[in-house]
Amino acid sequence: MENNKNSLYRVALSMLSEKEDIEDAIQNTIIKSYEGIIYLRKNEFFKTWLIRILINECKRIIKNNKRTIPIEEVNYNVGVSDNYNNLELTNAVNLLEKDLKVVTTLFYFEDIPQKEIAKLLNIPEGTVRSRLSRARKRLYEILKER
Numbered sequence: 001m002e003n004n005k006n007s008l009y010r011v012a013l014s015m016l017s018e019k020e021d022i023e024d025a026i027q028n029t030i031i032k033s034y035e036g037i038i039y040l041r042k043n044e045f046f047k048t049w050l051i052r053i054l055i056n057e058c059k060r061i062i063k064n065n066k067r068t069i070p071i072e073e074v075n076y077n078v079g080v081s082d083n084y085n086n087l088e089l090t091n092a093v094n095l096l097e098k099d100l101k102v103v104t105t106l107f108y109f110e111d112i113p114q115k116e117i118a119k120l121l122n123i124p125e126g127t128v129r130s131r132l133s134r135a136r137k138r139l140y141e142i143l144k145e146r
Contacts, residue, residue, distance in 0.1 A: 001030060004047055007110050008054055014105040015058040015098065021065070025057040032057070048112065052120050055102075092142040093135075100135040103128055 008029060012022040032053050040049055093104055106112045106120065107128075114132070118125040 001033075004050055007047065007051065010105050010109050011051055011054055011102070012058055014093075014101045015055070016061060021058075021061050025054060025061055028057045029054040047110075048116050048120065051106070051110070051112070055120055088143065088146065089139070092139050092146075095142055096135055096138055100131050100138065103131045104135045104139075107132055 005026075008026050009022065012025045016022050016025060029050065033050055036053075040046060093101060093108075096104060102121070103117055106117045107114065112120070114125055114128045117128045121128070
């Protein structure tokens, strides 16, 4: 778990905005992973399996919350509390729409292949490629403005 804590935080941050929700998602992921570790067939897929549990937890929290946040209360400068926290690129990624932010985080920060991202998010691989392409174009625009 210690080796994956930054990855878990980045993925949860890309899907959730409230600190408490992020902490709940990670905590529930850890509990569910300990309970379900016997179902993991291949140890080399542990990180992917763990992130899949986290994504499901984040989706559950989003579904349960279903609250509207006024645009004035959205904090676009939320950073990750690891080595990436001062990078302009990380701040630009946080400005992306949620669907683009999730695939960008998984692909570029977590080094998960497109095929695995498609499985994790239950979307076609072509959708992952198109979201990554749209994210790159949007990031170019955001960074060009700065």
